[in-house]
Amino acid sequence: AQTVTQSQPEMSVQEAETVTLSCTYDTSENNYYLFWYKQPPSRQMILVIRQEAYKQQNATENRFSVNFQKAAKSFSLKISDSQLGDTAMYFCAFMISSNTGKLIFGQGTTLQVKP
Amino acid sequence: EAGVTQFPSHSVIEKGQTVTLRCDPISGHDNLYWYRRVMGKEIKFLLHFVKESKQDESGMPNNRFLAERTGGTYSTLKVQPAELEDSGVYFCASSQPGTAYTEAFFGQGTRLTVV
Numbered sequence: 091a092q093t094v095t096q097s098q099p100e101m102s103v104q105e106a107e108t109v110t111l112s113c114t115y116d117t118s119e120n121n122y123y124l125f126w127y128k129q130p131p132s133r134q135m136i137l138v139i140r141q142e143a144y145k146q147q148n149a150t151e152n153r154f155s156v157n158f159q160k161a162a163k164s165f166s167l168k169i170s171d172s173q174l175g176d177t178a179m180y181f182c183a184f185m186i187s188s189n190t191g192k193l194i195f196g197q198g199t200t201l202q203v204k205p
Numbered sequence: 206e207a208g209v210t211q212f213p214s215h216s217v218i219e220k221g222q223t224v225t226l227r228c229d230p231i232s233g234h235d236n237l238y239w240y241r242r243v244m245g246k247e248i249k250f251l252l253h254f255v256k257e258s259k260q261d262e263s264g265m266p267n268n269r270f271l272a273e274r275t276g277g278t279y280s281t282l283k284v285q286p287a288e289l290e291d292s293g294v295y296f297c298a299s300s301q302p303g304t305a306y307t308e309a310f311f312g313q314g315t316r317l318t319v320v
Contacts, residue, residue, distance in 0.1 A: 094247070123306060134208065135296070135311040181248060190260055191236055191300055191309060195248035 092117045094184050096196035103172045104204050110157075111167045111199050113182030121187035124158065124165045127195075130178040138180070141165065143187075169201075177203045207231070209312035211297050217318045223285040226315045230279070230299030237280050238300075238309065239272060243293040251295075254280060255302075266291075287319045 094115045103109035115124070122143045129135040141149045141158050148156050153170045169176055182196040212227045230237050239251040251270070252262040256277035265272070269288070274280040284291050294316050298309040 127311075132313070134313045137308055187306070190253055190255070191238065191307070192250050192253060192261060193240075193309065194250070195240075197245070197247045
């Protein structure tokens with residue numbers, strides 16, 4: 091069975107600084123996707139970034155980038171130049187490539203960006 | 206284009222009562238998923254519809270939960286009778302059909318409190 095673990099329930103960062111959220115996962119599959127989702131307060135969850143396991147290059151989306159370490163089964167999210175709008179709950183998630191879109195989530199990390 | 210919408214946004218019911226949650230997916234999205242997050246824990250998969258058919262209902266907790274998607278459009282999730290442990294946030298997500306990965310879009314969730 092696949093599991094996803096986020097060991098940081100809460101984090102905070104000063105505006106304009108950089109923060110890294112941790113995520114580890116466990117699977118025996120070789121082909122899969124990893125995701126970071128963001129849920130701002132009282133709003134819907136949106137996809138921040140996606141990584142295909144077969145790609146060695148780390149995914150980046152503007153100020154968001156990941157550090158994907160396949161052997162270590164680690165998938166951290168780095169947010170550069172943090173903005174107040176980045177305040178949200180962040181969920182790490184996993185999906186088997188051959189699956190039908192079923193996501194397995196971690197427990198979430200609440201990130202507070204302070205002015 | 207409207208996103209995934211869920212009704213109601215909040216519901217407070219007494220133990221033993223019945224509650225029905227509704228999800229309207231994005232038009233044209235054959236895939237519809239239900240997830241649940243119990244306070245402080247990970248978001249867990251409940252079930253997956255492809256059009257009106259249940260593709261995977263392995264995450265449904267017990268037979269007090271009934272999900273339907275008549276006509277392959279909106280879906281309902283009924284809890285009858287509700288128990289205290291059913292409290293949590295229920296998320297719905299939808300995605301386009303396809304054999305390859307297609308992004309899942311989430312609704313805002315329904316916060317269910319059973320007292």
